[in-house]
Amino acid sequence: MLFSRALIPTVKEAPQDAANASHVMLTRGGFIRRVGAGMYDYLPLGLRVLRKVESIVREEMDRAGALEILMPALLPAEYFKETGRWDRFGDTLFRLKDRKGSEFLLGPTHEEIVTDIARREIKSYRDMPKNLYQIQSKFRDEPRPRGGLLRCREFIMKDAYSFDADEAGAKASYEKMRVAYCRVFDRMGLTYRMVAADSGAMGGSTSAEFQVLADSGEDAIVACGACDYAANVEVATVKAPPAAAAGTQEPRAEVHTPKHGTIDEVTAFLGVTKDKMLKSLLYAAGDQVVMAVVRGDHDVNEILLARALGLSEVFLASEADVKKATGADVGFAGPVGFTGKLLVDRAASVVVNGVAGANKTDTHFKGVNRGRDFEGDVVDIRLAATGDICPKCEKGALQSYRGIEAGHIFILGTHYSEKMRALFSGEGQEQKPVVMGCYGIGVSRLVATAIEQHNDADGIRWPMSLAPYHVALVTLGKDQAVADAGKKLYDELWAMGVEVLWDDRDERPGVKFKDADLIGLPLRVTIGGKGLAGGNIELKPRTEPDPKKAEFVPVADAARVIAARVKSLLS
């Protein structure tokens, strides 16, 4: 592609609203333009990257034996009513009506529709396993679209669905997808972790997220430094602390702590460390108010807390509810004498001579010990953090990371097949629901995710497998010999299968170099009058910041050397 004939509208200034690297660079580099909140144009460069992501995903799905199909994005409401998701999806669903007033939706995901295919076409255990996938636009009315392509209302997703005759078959299908996903992310040159995750509304028995590590990620994950344990912090647990040391228990004593309600204030006032504090938080859980106690240096994990209570969610109690439940102002709640349901984190349960609120305004207790001063149910309800010991190997220390969820795989079981009567005949003529799995990859999100992980101050550093073109060819000056050499190399490289973007514009060198860095093609070939007079062109990887370290390659060898370099970076 000739730059002079392309549509690559680079701009110097970042859009005022962009807050992360990928949004800034995709916009500045002329890859995308915003059309509305969470809606983007893909300009030619952006579309080429999107297509590369799609190709890799498609190749790996096909390799894993999945079959590509395409379902409509516009869907009749009846399918979602059949499974109850028409109501359960709430405001996230884009709903619309046709001219006759019939209800429709724009598909946020396609379990119902693919299950409809299954119930019509899969009649026997002999028809399975099957895995159907599509790459398609999805629509979700997100409460808050953000981050450019990272969270859109219309986005492109690969969604795959497996159908098996039994749980063991489903596990095998799931495992195939896991391997395929690893290949996808490996080929894209991404650093990622497969983590245990909350199954959420899908209610599956087994699920894992593929988290691409990036400081700008929305998700917090922890991973063990010694074994393969990794989990979304939502569901991460930690090794149980040692049983209480048989230390001497001080008598419990009331202390006056006027206006000192926070952990920081109380520890400073009483001269104790945070791990001696019994942080007591009140939650609205269903129709009751429960108290959750964790150590002062720990935080409550609300998802674990909700699970421990058998609920889907809990909310921090209002100030009024706290006062009603404890009889004290916020900041002075504690387990001693609390009459409601009491949950105590494992680590907090073994604190000896702790400090806790006395359920009396401006008052705390010292010398609080579980077993003597209070009871409560001991559960794991705290957030894992860096330094905690791994729950799996019980040796390694956990490390916290930020991640971007780029893929999620589930075993769904028979949730949808039962509701929609997707039944098949087993070997003994019995009718059984198919066992399903579902597997998503955020294709358009990956375009942005790759940049979040691969960029520097000057712009993007595309991995070769995702770059819109393999090589940026920059010719300098108006010298005809340079232009001729550029044209020759350009033609040779394309003939060898190398995708070249030739900056043939009548621009000064600085402009071309800046744009090349911004667009971020992995290899840059420069042809200038001086170098050419010496019989050389220059070759520099985008990852090399120092232009002086460019490699000189004889003109005669250039095409061959460059093509070989591209090939090695692709494998």
Next chain:
RNA sequence: CGGGGAGUAGCACAGACCGGUAGUGCGCAAGCUUUGGGUGCUUGAGAUCGCGGGUUCAAAUCCCGCCUCCCCGACCA
């Protein structure tokens, strides 16, 4: 949905408090200049000041209503 912020030329912004000829930089067009990291100079085109209403002789500016967008949080296969 809660909190905060912003809508003025293609982009980034000033002007608003204190009403009176709509401005700057980048980009765009033309000319000269320059040519290995966003060259310098000159000239020019380009705006229903988000929308609707109100106050006023006069509204980008003051008042009322609405819309859109962004950030933090909640939310989120």
